[in-house]
Amino acid sequence: MQRLRPRVHVFALIAALLFCAPALARDYTLKSLTIVDPQARATPPGARTGGAYLTIENRGRDNDQLVRASSPIADSTELHAMRMEGGVMRMRSVTAIGVPAGSKMALAPGGYHVMFVGLRKPLVAGDHVPLVLTFEKAGTVDVEVVVTPLDAAASSPRMPGMDMPAPHPVR
Numbered sequence: 001m002q003r004l005r006p007r008v009h010v011f012a013l014i015a016a017l018l019f020c021a022p023a024l025a026r027d028y029t030l031k032s033l034t035i036v037d038p039q040a041r042a043t044p045p046g047a048r049t050g051g052a053y054l055t056i057e058n059r060g061r062d063n064d065q066l067v068r069a070s071s072p073i074a075d076s077t078e079l080h081a082m083r084m085e086g087g088v089m090r091m092r093s094v095t096a097i098g099v100p101a102g103s104k105m106a107l108a109p110g111g112y113h114v115m116f117v118g119l120r121k122p123l124v125a126g127d128h129v130p131l132v133l134t135f136e137k138a139g140t141v142d143v144e145v146v147v148t149p150l151d152a153a154a155s156s157p158r159m160p161g162m163d164m165p166a167p168h169p170v171r
């Protein structure tokens with residue numbers, strides 16, 4: 001019996017690691033940039049758009065900017081900003097999202113985000129979807145976006161329009 005115990009502990013450890021893994025934030029390093037915890041909210045049936053969020057840390061001495069995002073899961077993948085205009089939350093596409101040297105830029109509900117326009121299938125909680133991010137200086141990095149349940153972001157500000165067809169003209 002005594003000799004079995006270490007093995008039991010190893011199994012317990014492995015089980016604990018497997019159980020914890022999905023909850024761990026995934027980080028990706030690209031030169032002096034770190035892409036922290038890319039995630040997207042699950043979409044309701046029939047939704048044509050979805051948003052993805054992540055944080056970019058720039059530990060370098062040069063400013064950089066996110067200039068492009070692409071994914072096979074949507075007809076187009078855009079960089080968007082949200083802001084209040086005349087009391088209404090609106091989003092628009094932007095050509096770049098700056099990441100100044102020594103700073104952290106959070107793409108989060110209510111602000112900048114990556115927008116999937118023309119989703120080819122719904123975003124389902126637990127799925128991992130591929131996303132390619134291109135920076136002006138650091139280059140390109142492949143990340144996986146973890147899809148979280150719709151209500152996981154309930155504590156975040158609601159984003160009217162996010163779950164509806166894009167409210168602005170799409171090229």
Ligand SMILES: [Cu+2]
Nearest residue numbers: 080091113115
């Ligand atoms: Cu958007």
